[in-house]
Amino acid sequence: MFKYIRLETKNIAYLFPFIVILLSACSNSTDNTAVDEEILLKEWDSYKENASESEVSIFMWGGDEGINAYMDEFVSPELKEKHNITLNRVAMDTNEILQKLMNEKRANQEEGTIDIIWINGENFLNAKENDLLFGPFTEVLPNYQEYVDTESLDILYDFGTEVEGLEAPWGSVQFVFQYDSAKVSDPPKSFEELSTWVKENPGKFVYPEPSDFTGNAFLQHLLYDQIGGPDKLLENGFDEEFVTNNTDGMWEYLRDIEPFLWRDGETYPASLTELDRLYSQGEIWMTMGYNEARAESFINDGTFPESTKSFVLDSGSIGNTHFLAIPYNSPNKEGALVAINELLSPEAQMTKYDTTYWGESMGIDPEKLSNDNKEKLAAMERGGSVLPANELNEAFLPEVDTQYGGWIREKWLNEVVQTD
Amino acid sequence: MKNRHYSFLFSIIGLLVFFPVAFLIVTSFALQWTWPQILPTEWSTIGWNALIEEPKLFLALRTSIGIGAIVVFINLAIGFPAAKVLAFQSFKGKSFIEAFLLMPILIPGLAVAMGLHLTMIRIGVADHWAGVALVHLVPTIPYTIKIFRSGFERVGSFYELQALSLGASQKEVFTSIYLPQLITSIRSATFLIFVISLSQYALTAIIGGGNVVTLAMIYFPYLSSVNNAVIASFSLLFAGIPLLFILIIEIVIRMFIPYRSLTNTQQ
Incomplete structure (x- = not known):
């Protein structure tokens, strides 16, 4: 105790080394790849045998009642009945999941608590770079082999990061705008028309700030528009000089519409949730977001007006795929494989496609379904607010390197916020 | 007037x-x-249906209340003696110790949690309710000590000195002087600790690793829901639990604490 007396005034500063030591107390984990490889060499039937009567924990974002209901009311009983697997759904933000895994990696914990995580984009890049994932495992899944379009770019790449079999595609979503057709008769078809519309209807439009995923996607689309499509960005990876030199018009556009945005552009919603609330309260007349069918469940539970419809701009609609992965220290890897395979089955995917629960596009290729299922799929009603499949397919634009997201975030603060 | x-x-x-x-x-x-x-x-009734249909609700309630009660108990056990020393004694390095005890609420909880997570994995209480209860001490102990310290300073040490000079034992000093005199501090500390423990999301998520499902683990993800009714029903439940807990504590206090009439007039 007395040793510390002299530290009185600086006591807080003196504690930082301890924290740093704690945080950086990392050492490489022992090599368990041999065991992993052994698992992957087994026959599929042996997984099923070993997985029976086991518990599989899936950790996933839990902020959507529709998605939760899909997991609890459809997937969970299905796994129980078919494979005698008990599914344990744990709601946690992906950031925290990765944080937990990273700590476990540092502490050499070989047996964790997570069997499956729901992941994509920047989080996947982080997980891959830090060796947090088990695999490559997708090749051993029968349903992946049979139903997934394994050549497709949005399955081989996740926001510009090579997937390399470390995650299996669960579904895909496209960015669409929603509008209230009772108030907006003719939605804009280009960014130019959007600007005109915003000026004619001051206060009725806003986009979330780009630190939000959705706000960032909106600006990314504007960026594509500005430089004539995503191809140039895809070819070169992240090229800061190129975008900095060629995007003056984009920021000019944003500054131009700012005074006509909600609350005169003085503040922007911090998240998609806030944007959706403004829309549901009728304060603004348009909202936006990934998942072309996202409005359906909101309309069904009365959050959005029934007159809600959606539109995409002529220049396209950004889409991405989200995936399922297995952490390196999953205590039940074989169970996880069986469960993921089940989640990729036509039945599970088509139920997910149905707007009763979730309503998003399938991770598997509709072309590879049996004729029976193709017919069923064609007969499914996605609801009045969802655009026809061919229109969405034509509009599809790929994601580019995740670093562009960070660039947009920073640049927006300088170019739009600080110039007021 | x-x-x-x-x-x-x-x-x-x-x-x-x-x-x-x-x-x-x-x-x-x-x-x-x-x-x-x-x-x-x-x-x-959509908001309430979502709440009732949550399959882990009952489990989460039980875990939350259980962990909360343990955290309250440990807090009282640690906070009481620590606060007494800080209130009545002066020694070299006291201000350092005081600042040190306040540290946990000055450093961001997530930074603390990450460091502690490594330690907890090594000693084997990560992903277990015991680890969660331990980590909940971090954001609660400072408050407990503060509350009891001002309680002790209000009461003063004169009763204790008098009782000791009349031959009372330490135990008697505790049960018949400090316990009844500090009952208000116990009440406020208990309530505060319980509420803090109940609302820990990040600490619980990382240390509990999803194995320990508390109410916050279920409730927080819904905060990003657009449906205000769901958030509202969860919030009401969230607010109701501490009230229920404090009611139980109050009953316990009424049953076990001597000099009730005295404590009532002292408030």
């Missing part, structure tokens, strides 16, 4: 408390409630 001032003050406070609660209750049953309607145009 003085009374009238008080009743005016009370009605202001009453309104400030009543309105948010009433607003929450109405929101939890509202289906559509857009500006400028004063009351919702459509009602439904």
Whole structure:
């Protein structure tokens, strides 16, 4: 105790080394790849045998009642009945999941608590770079082999990061705008028309700030528009000089519409949730977001007006795929494989496609379904607010390197916020 | 005259408390409630259905209350002696110790959690309720010590000195002097600790690793839901639990603490 007396005034500063030591107390984990490889060499039937009567924990974002209901009311009983697997759904933000895994990696914990995580984009890049994932495992899944379009770019790449079999595609979503057709008769078809519309209807439009995923996607689309499509960005990876030199018009556009945005552009919603609330309260007349069918469940539970419809701009609609992965220290890897395979089955995917629960596009290729299922799929009603499949397919634009997201975030603060 | 001032003050406070609660209750049953309607145009029980259909709700309630009770108990056990020393004794390095004890609320919880997570994995209490209860001590102990310290300073050490000089044992000093005199501090500390423990999301998520499902683990993800009714119903439940807990504590206090009439007049 007395040793510390002299530290009185600086006591807080003196504690930082301890924290740093704690945080950086990392050492490489022992090599368990041999065991992993052994698992992957087994026959599929042996997984099923070993997985029976086991518990599989899936950790996933839990902020959507529709998605939760899909997991609890459809997937969970299905796994129980078919494979005698008990599914344990744990709601946690992906950031925290990765944080937990990273700590476990540092502490050499070989047996964790997570069997499956729901992941994509920047989080996947982080997980891959830090060796947090088990695999490559997708090749051993029968349903992946049979139903997934394994050549497709949005399955081989996740926001510009090579997937390399470390995650299996669960579904895909496209960015669409929603509008209230009772108030907006003719939605804009280009960014130019959007600007005109915003000026004619001051206060009725806003986009979330780009630190939000959705706000960032909106600006990314504007960026594509500005430089004539995503191809140039895809070819070169992240090229800061190129975008900095060629995007003056984009920021000019944003500054131009700012005074006509909600609350005169003085503040922007911090998240998609806030944007959706403004829309549901009728304060603004348009909202936006990934998942072309996202409005359906909101309309069904009365959050959005029934007159809600959606539109995409002529220049396209950004889409991405989200995936399922297995952490390196999953205590039940074989169970996880069986469960993921089940989640990729036509039945599970088509139920997910149905707007009763979730309503998003399938991770598997509709072309590879049996004729029976193709017919069923064609007969499914996605609801009045969802655009026809061919229109969405034509509009599809790929994601580019995740670093562009960070660039947009920073640049927006300088170019739009600080110039007021 | 003085009374009238008080009743005016009370009605202001009453309104400030009543309105948010009433607003929450109405929101939890509202289906559509857009500006400028004063009351919702459509009602439904969707908000409460989502709550009741949550499969882990009962488990989470049990875990939350259990962990909360343990955290309260450990807090009282640690906070009581620590606060007494800080209140009555002076020694070299006291201000350092004081600052040190306040550290956990000055450093961001997530930074603390990450460091502690490594340690907890090594000693084997990560992903277990014991680890979660331990980590909940981090954001609660500082408050407990603060509360008890001012309690001890209010009471002073004279009763204790007198009792000791009359031949009382330490145990008697504790049960018949400090316990009844500090009952208000116990009440406020218990309530505060319980509420803090209940609302820990990040610490619980990382240390509990999803194996320990508390109410916050279920409730926080719903905060990003657009459906206000769901959030409102969860919030009401969230607010109700500490009240229930404090009611139980109150009953325990009434049953076990001596000199009840004295403590009542002292408030």
